[in-house]
Amino acid sequence: MKSNRLQQFLIPLLAVLLGMIAGSIVMLASGYNPIAGFYALVYGAFGDTYYIGETIRQTTPYILTGLAVAFAFRTGLFNIGVEGQLIVGWLAAVWVGVSFDLPKIIHLPLALLAAALAGALWGLIPGVLKAYLKVHEVIITIMMNYIALHVTNAIIRSVLSDEGFKSKPVKESASLHSDFFDAITHHSTMHYGIFIAVAAAFVMWFLLERTTKGFELRAVGFNQHASQYAGMNVRANIILAMVISGAFAGVAGAMEGLGTFGNISTKAGFTGLGFDGIAVALIGGNNAFGILLSALLFGALKVGALEMPSSAGVPTELVDIIIALIIFFVASSYMIRWLLSRWQKGAE
Amino acid sequence: MEYVIEMLNIRKVFGTFVANDNITLQVKKGEIHALLGENGAGKSTLMNVLFGLYQPDGGEIRVKGNPVRITDPNVANDLGIGMVHQHFMLVDTFTVTENIILGSEPTRVGTIDMKRAEREVRELSERYGLAVDPTAKIADISVGMQQRVEILKTLYRGADILIFDEPTAVLTPQEIRELMQIMRTLVREGKSIILITHKLKEIMEVCDRVTVIRRGKGIATLNVAETNPNELAALMVGREVQFTTAKKPAEPGKPVLEIKDLVVKDARGIKAVNGLNLTVHAGEIVGIAGVDGNGQTELIEAITGLIKAESGTIRLNGRDITNLPPRKIIEAGVGHIPQDRHKHGLVLDFPIGENMVLQTYYQPPYSKRGLLNFQAIYEKARQLIREFDVRTPDEYTKARALSGGNQQKAIIGREVDRDPDLLIAAQPTRGLDVGAIEFIHKRLIEQRDRGKAVLLVSFELDEVMNVSDRIAVIYEGNIVAIVDPKETTEQELGLLMAGSKRKEAGVS
Numbered sequence: 001m002k003s004n005r006l007q008q009f010l011i012p013l014l015a016v017l018l019g020m021i022a023g024s025i026v027m028l029a030s031g032y033n034p035i036a037g038f039y040a041l042v043y044g045a046f047g048d049t050y051y052i053g054e055t056i057r058q059t060t061p062y063i064l065t066g067l068a069v070a071f072a073f074r075t076g077l078f079n080i081g082v083e084g085q086l087i088v089g090w091l092a093a094v095w096v097g098v099s100f101d102l103p104k105i106i107h108l109p110l111a112l113l114a115a116a117l118a119g120a121l122w123g124l125i126p127g128v129l130k131a132y133l134k135v136h137e138v139i140i141t142i143m144m145n146y147i148a149l150h151v152t153n154a155i156i157r158s159v160l161s162d163e164g165f166k167s168k169p170v171k172e173s174a175s176l177h178s179d180f181f182d183a184i185t186h187h188s189t190m191h192y193g194i195f196i197a198v199a200a201a202f203v204m205w206f207l208l209e210r211t212t213k214g215f216e217l218r219a220v221g222f223n224q225h226a227s228q229y230a231g232m233n234v235r236a237n238i239i240l241a242m243v244i245s246g247a248f249a250g251v252a253g254a255m256e257g258l259g260t261f262g263n264i265s266t267k268a269g270f271t272g273l274g275f276d277g278i279a280v281a282l283i284g285g286n287n288a289f290g291i292l293l294s295a296l297l298f299g300a301l302k303v304g305a306l307e308m309p310s311s312a313g314v315p316t317e318l319v320d321i322i323i324a325l326i327i328f329f330v331a332s333s334y335m336i337r338w339l340l341s342r343w344q345k346g347a348e
Numbered sequence: 349m350e351y352v353i354e355m356l357n358i359r360k361v362f363g364t365f366v367a368n369d370n371i372t373l374q375v376k377k378g379e380i381h382a383l384l385g386e387n388g389a390g391k392s393t394l395m396n397v398l399f400g401l402y403q404p405d406g407g408e409i410r411v412k413g414n415p416v417r418i419t420d421p422n423v424a425n426d427l428g429i430g431m432v433h434q435h436f437m438l439v440d441t442f443t444v445t446e447n448i449i450l451g452s453e454p455t456r457v458g459t460i461d462m463k464r465a466e467r468e469v470r471e472l473s474e475r476y477g478l479a480v481d482p483t484a485k486i487a488d489i490s491v492g493m494q495q496r497v498e499i500l501k502t503l504y505r506g507a508d509i510l511i512f513d514e515p516t517a518v519l520t521p522q523e524i525r526e527l528m529q530i531m532r533t534l535v536r537e538g539k540s541i542i543l544i545t546h547k548l549k550e551i552m553e554v555c556d557r558v559t560v561i562r563r564g565k566g567i568a569t570l571n572v573a574e575t576n577p578n579e580l581a582a583l584m585v586g587r588e589v590q591f592t593t594a595k596k597p598a599e600p601g602k603p604v605l606e607i608k609d610l611v612v613k614d615a616r617g618i619k620a621v622n623g624l625n626l627t628v629h630a631g632e633i634v635g636i637a638g639v640d641g642n643g644q645t646e647l648i649e650a651i652t653g654l655i656k657a658e659s660g661t662i663r664l665n666g667r668d669i670t671n672l673p674p675r676k677i678i679e680a681g682v683g684h685i686p687q688d689r690h691k692h693g694l695v696l697d698f699p700i701g702e703n704m705v706l707q708t709y710y711q712p713p714y715s716k717r718g719l720l721n722f723q724a725i726y727e728k729a730r731q732l733i734r735e736f737d738v739r740t741p742d743e744y745t746k747a748r749a750l751s752g753g754n755q756q757k758a759i760i761g762r763e764v765d766r767d768p769d770l771l772i773a774a775q776p777t778r779g780l781d782v783g784a785i786e787f788i789h790k791r792l793i794e795q796r797d798r799g800k801a802v803l804l805v806s807f808e809l810d811e812v813m814n815v816s817d818r819i820a821v822i823y824e825g826n827i828v829a830i831v832d833p834k835e836t837t838e839q840e841l842g843l844l845m846a847g848s849k850r851k852e853a854g855v856s
Contacts, residue, residue, distance in 0.1 A: 212715040219706070222697045228654060229684070229692040230706040231675030 012283075015333035016297075019326030026321060027314065036312040037322070044307025045300035051307075053181060053188025057260055059299030061086070063197035064252030065277025066295050067204050068119075068245045070286040072137075074208060075241035076221035081126060081141025082249040083274025084148030085119035087267070089250025091152045092118035093257040094264040095160065097170025107173040112196070112254050119250020120243045122148060127242030131235035137242065145270065153266040166265035176259035191259035198292065200248060205288035207244070217241055249274060283330050294330075301326060352377045352412055352509055352540045353398070353429075359406035360393050367393040370407065371566040373542075373559050375509070380531055380541045382551040382558040382572070384584055386781035388751050390564040391544050395511055398542075399431050400424040411509075430502025434513040436494050440487040444480050444497050445469045448504050472503050477533045491640075492523035499530065510534065511542045516550060517779065520639045521809060521842050528554045546584070546781045548577040549810070560584055585783045593789040596797070598817035601630035604801035605651070605770050610660035612646040612825075620646040622825035623660070628770065633792060633802040635816030635833070637809060639845050643825035644805045645687065648774050651803075652684050653677040665769060678707050683768030685759055687775045687805070693759045694747045701729030701743035704762050728765075736761035737787070753784035760791055771795050774805045789815050809838050823847050 024034035045055050065082050072079035079085075093115035100107060126140035160167035176191040208214040220227045220237040228234050252273065257264055280298055284290030301323050308314045314322075353375040360368040367390045375381045385391045396402045398409065400418040409416055411427045418424050424431075438447050445466050454461045454468070469482040478496045486494060495515060502510055512531075516524045531541055531554055543555060551558050551572060558575070560567040560583040567583050581589040605628040612621035621643040628634045638644055649655040651662055653674040662670045664680050672680070686692035694703050705714050705725050713724040729743040736757045740750055747755060756776065763771060773792060777785040792815055796802050806812050812819055813833045821829045821844040829844050 210719055212710050212718050212720055215702070215709050215720055219695050219698065223691075223695045225691045226693065226695050226706065228674060229652070229686060231673070231678045233673070233675075 011333045012293075012330060015330040016326060019329035022325045022329065023322035026318065026325065030318060032314050032318070033312065037308055037314045040307045040310075040312040040314070041301070041304040041322075043304070043311070045304030047307075048186070049184060050186040050188045051303065053185025053190035055296070055300045055303045056194050057188060057190040057299075058303050059295045060191075060193045060197045060259070061252040061255045061273045062276060062280050062295035062298045063292060064200055064248050064255060065274050066280030066284055066291040067200055067288065068248035068252065068274075069277045069281035070284065070288075070291055071204055071208070071248060072241060072245040073281060073286045074221055075217045075237070075245075076224070077130070077238065077241055077245070078138050079123070079126075079141055079242065079245045079249075080138050080278070081122060081144045081246070081274075082252075082277045083270050083272075084141070084145035085122040085246040085249035086253040086256075086271065086274045087145075087148040087152050088122050089115035089119040089253030090257040090264055091155060091160075091253070092250065093174075093254035094167050094170055095155075097174035097258055098160065098168050098263075100174075101171065102173055104173040107171065108176070108258070111170070111174040111258055112251060115250040115254035115257070116247040117250065119246040119248070119253065121246070122250070123242040123244075123246020124239065127239035130242070131238040145274075149267060149270065152264070156264055156266050160264065167263045169262045170258055174258055175262060176255070177262065189260050191255075193255040193259040196251065197255065197295075200251060201288040201292055204248070213240075249277075252277075279327060279331060283327075297330070298327075350376060351410070353542070354410040354413075355394065355398060355407065356410070357407040358394060358397055358404050358409070360390075360397055360402055361405050366564050368397070368404070369564040371561055371564070372569075373566070374569070375540055375542055376557070377540055378535055378538060379556040380535055380543055380554055382543045382545060382555040383561070384546060384548075384551060384558050384580060385561040386546060386584055386783060387753055387779070389561050389584075391561060392513070394561070395431070395513065395542070395544060398424070399429060399511065425505055425507070428506060428508035429511065430505060430507025430509070431511045432495070432498045432502060432513065432515060434515070434517060436498050438486045438494060438497060440485075442486060443482070444484050444486065444489070444500075445482040447486060447497055448482075448501050450501075452505060469500060469504070472500055476500075476503065476537060477530055490523075491518050492520070492526065495519070495523075495527070496530070499534075508538070509540045509542070511544065513544045514546075514779075515543070516545070516547060520807070520845075521838070522846070524550075548580050548782070551580065552577060562586055581782050584781070589782050589786055592814050593786065593793055595793045598632045598796065600632040600817070601799060603627045604630050604665055605803065606661075606663040606666075607647075607651070608661045608663075610647070610650060610662065611658040612643070612650045612655065613658055614646055619658070620825050621650065621657075624822075624826055626820055626827055628801040628803050630769070630801050631796055631799045632817045633796050633804055633815055635812035635819045636803065636805045636822050637812045637819050637841055637845060638807075638822035640807055642822050642845075644774070644822060646825075647822070648684070648687070648772055648803075648805060651677075651772065652682060675707075678766075681769035683763035683766055683771040685756075685763050685771070685773040685776050687778075689752070689755055689759055694755060696748035697746060699744045700733070700738070700740050700747045700750060700758055701726045703747050703758060704729040704732050704743075706762065708766065732758070732761040732765055736764075736791075753780045756780060756784065756788065760788060764791060764795060768800065770801045770803065772803045772805070775807065776804070777806075777808070777811060785811075809841055813838070813841070821845055 020038060027034040027037050044051055046052055065086060068082045069079055093111045096111040096114040122144055126137045126144060129135040129140050130137045156167055157163055176193045178192045181190040208218060216232050217237055220232060220234055224234050276298055280291060280294045284294035305319045305323050308319045309316050351374045355373040357370040357372055358368050359370055371394055383391050393402065397404050400420045400423050409418060416427060448469050449465045454464050466482045473480050478500055480493055480496050515527060519527060535541060545551060555572045557569060557571055559569045562584060607624060607626045610621055610624045611619055614620035624647065636644060650657045653672055656671050661668055664682065669677050669680055690696060702725060705728060708714060714721055726743050733740060733743060738757045739754045776788050792802055804815055816833050819831045819833050820827045821841065823845060
């Protein structure tokens with residue numbers, strides 16, 4: 001048991017190290033100094049308070065998209081639609097944020113709630129189709145992503161702006177902006193959203209592991225037949241799982257709309273936050289605490305990588321490859337562990 | 349050279365668990381040699397060592413007197429060892445011939461010589477009395493036929509020594525008889541057979557010698573002619589075993605389950621249950637005898653609400669429960685030991701403790717204000733584990749890690765503990781050994797004696813005849829006869845199950 005814990009802790013660290021070694025080889029082969037490169041990466045993520053602020057800001061939506069994917073996964077569903085749920089959540093949050101004048105204590109929660117509901121609605125549709133018509137959720141959620149992208153763009157142009165490409169900034173009373181974080185992190189874009197993300201991780205853990213409903217959701221996730229046999233309503237649980245997953249994703253959108261950007265712009269393509277959430281969830285072992293750590297890894301890599309071209313001269317294309325290598329090794333360590341556990345199971 | 353196979357002092361260790369502790373198995377040429385043991389005794393491990401799937405940690409294997417190292421199943425094949433698996437390894441959409449030649453296809457200028465293959469398969473099947481149609485698709489033939497294809501596969505590859513892994517588990521009584529005949533023919537033609545089983549009757553009927561193993565140790569090798577089922581059972585389990593569970597006469601009370609004109613369609617839309625009528629009273633066990641696929645599954649799933657009934661009514665204690673949601677039916681007082689314990693009975697990735705409250709988790713004391721009360725859940729789990737002798741390291745162990753018999757005991761504990769008025773037991777002892785079977789039969793009779801109604805569905809005639817107070821024979825979705833187990837015979841039941849009328853059964 002103890003050695004297992006140690007293994008749980010060591011494997012990801014080793015994986016990151018292996019990824020860095022592979023990245024070093026790539027950098028050496030293309031004539032760049034790997035030490036300078038990785039120094040820039042680490043410095044760019046944690047080097048001073050500004051960078052730390054940026055890393056935490058980037059980690060915030062990753063936690064929530066990771067939770068969204070993981071929640072669906074734990075209940076037996078593969079939610080590829082986190083990206084679209086995030087976008088509609090972002091839109092809903094900004095919409096409420098610019099449309100009302102309310103005290104902060106009402107306005108901010110209302111904007112967050114709107115984001116959660118929008119994401120939930122975007123999860124409800126594939127959930128209902130899956131539960132009643134057995135349409136595979138992967139297909140529907142992919143399509144829902146495109147619908148989300150283009151519908152929000154249209155609304156931004158026609159409703160939230162006058163044929164422009166971005167909305168007005170959200171009212172102060174709906175903003176997650178933090179003067180305090182701004183002051184201690186040298187004007188980074190870090191905002192109060194991190195508290196919401198960490199709280200959401202706790203909510204997911206509590207909901208799944210401690211509540212009666214969570215027991216049902218997990219049972220349906222593992223074995224629909226046994227759940228039906230035991231008198232659980234499998235359809236209702238599938239729909240509920242997609243709704244809750246979508247709500248997490250919607251709140252992730254609110255982090256961008258009410259925190260990082262404070263508005264919403266038309267998008268040429270996806271943000272990638274939702275798709276990265278799949279990797280965050282898998283590397284975090286679909287576990288709330290693991291997701292906090294893997295989201296931090298993704299946030300740090302994403303932010304730190306910005307420093308590599310300017311201070312180590314590594315071109316951005318190469319930086320993407322190096323980041324991908326690190327993620328690849330971390331992800332395959334998960335694969336290796338999974339294979340190991342399967343193999344152990346098989347030998348019993 | 350007396351022995352074709354000698355496994356001498358074979359030892360196999362997994363971690364700290366000794367699966368085979370110096371077991372010796374010697375098989376003579378031309379004999380049917382039974383390998384008998386409880387589930388988890390080490391039979392499969394030993395055979396996997398022989399078939400090259402595991403490497404032994406000690407001991408020696410000799411084939412026809414020569415020491416060999418069997419490093420993988422291909423080596424085993426080359427040595428003439430063939431395995432007829434319990435779970436068939438066939439491609440459903442291929443024909444019989446295509447399946448048999450798969451992996452060693454006869455070719456002619458780069459294409460498969462199908463004519464030659466079919467001819468060879470036909471020759472083999474005639475020689476060994478394995479009647480199959482070489483051009484039929486696997487999906488279209490019966491389970492018994494599919495097993496013959498598995499046997500032909502090994503023969504086609506030139507096997508002299510055939511290992512049969514629990515071959516009768518999936519067969520009907522008629523098919524079992526045919527299989528026994530095939531095994532005798534094979535031996536007459538010079539093959540040797542190792543039969544892995546825990547069914548004593550089969551050993552007595554068809555085997556020459558038997559090696560008994562218990563908890564990884566070789567206990568004895570006996571000539572079947574010089575032993576009897578009681579001795580074998582005692583050797584296997586390590587204590588005396590009762591075959592027929594003692595019970596006092598039933599005292600049937602009021603009707604608990606009343607089924608009228610029930611029609612249920614199966615997944616393909618065919619009426620699997622077709623106008624069925626049946627009543628089960630308090631304090632009696634009604635056994636449903638029938639060949640698999642005559643509507644038993646659909647009947648049970650309709651009673652428990654897992655599938656919808658087309659028409660007809662199901663009443664429990666006089667109350668109409670037809671097509672209610674499963675939870676309402678459970679709450680009305682129906683317990684269900686499902687046929688497939690992995691699919692329906694357990695969430696294998698949940699701890700065994702949480703599986704104990706699979707239907708009751710939302711009720712107090714297990715749930716309070718929407719939160720789970722783990723203390724109450726695991727207290728109940730410990731109580732049931734103790735009462736029903738579920739062998740598990742602790743209540744937090746995943747259900748998946750338990751042996752089949754212990755999983756089944758856990759399910760039975762859970763269902764009996766809910767104190768249902770009607771207990772449905774579908775194949776409750778499938779794949780279990782005599783010790784566990786005895787335990788489960790006792791529990792079913794105990795429920796009956798407490799005034800509960802018990803509906804037992806089983807493909808094992810012995811079980812139906814031994815446990816039931818009344819036997820209802822099901823055929824093509826209908827109850828075609830109700831017989832008294834004390835007055836009927838296995839032959840009569842077999843004929844009724846095959847669809848012949850009662851009167852005809854009487855004269856034949």
